[in-house]
Amino acid sequence: MVEAFAGELAALLRESAVETVRAALGESGGGRRARAGRAVGAVSASRTKGAKRPPQEIAKLTSRLRDYVKSHPGQRIEQIAKGMGTSTRELNLPAKKLLSQKAIRTRGEKRATKYFPR
Numbered sequence: 001m002v003e004a005f006a007g008e009l010a011a012l013l014r015e016s017a018v019e020t021v022r023a024a025l026g027e028s029g030g031g032r033r034a035r036a037g038r039a040v041g042a043v044s045a046s047r048t049k050g051a052k053r054p055p056q057e058i059a060k061l062t063s064r065l066r067d068y069v070k071s072h073p074g075q076r077i078e079q080i081a082k083g084m085g086t087s088t089r090e091l092n093l094p095a096k097k098l099l100s101q102k103a104i105r106t107r108g109e110k111r112a113t114k115y116f117p118r
Contacts, residue, residue, distance in 0.1 A: 016049075023048040053093075061086070062094035069104050070117040080115065 068084055069075075077095065081088045095115070098104045106113050 019048065023051075058093060058097075061090065062097050065091060065094045066098055066103055066117075069098075069115045073116045074114045076111065076114055078111075 064084060065080070068080060072080070072083060075083070077088050077091060081091055084091075095104075099106065102118055105116050105118055107116065108114050
């Protein structure tokens with residue numbers, strides 16, 4: 001069991017290293033492959049894993065989030081992400097921006113936080 005885990009871990013590390021080298025050299029890797037039992041990440045095709053999102057992409061997502069919260073007040077971030085077809089992780093920064101701009105407000109704590117328009 002340990003040997004199988006170590007083998008799988010080594011294969012994942014090897015694949016990650018190859019993807020990193022391809023990205024650094026500007027070569028296309030032919031797309032991402034889905035593995036059994038794992039979903040393909042929400043990483044954009046134009047970005048490698050761990051790369052920063054462009055400001056335009058964040059601004060667009062922030063605007064979409066503001067519009068969604070206006071039309072669906074009182075939803076939790078999980079519900080918002082599902083409704084927008086994105087991950088909660090991708091919504092963290094846009095939500096923080098909207099809160100700091102006072103464009104939206106929250107009620108509740110942690111996972112029970114609900115978002116409302118101002």
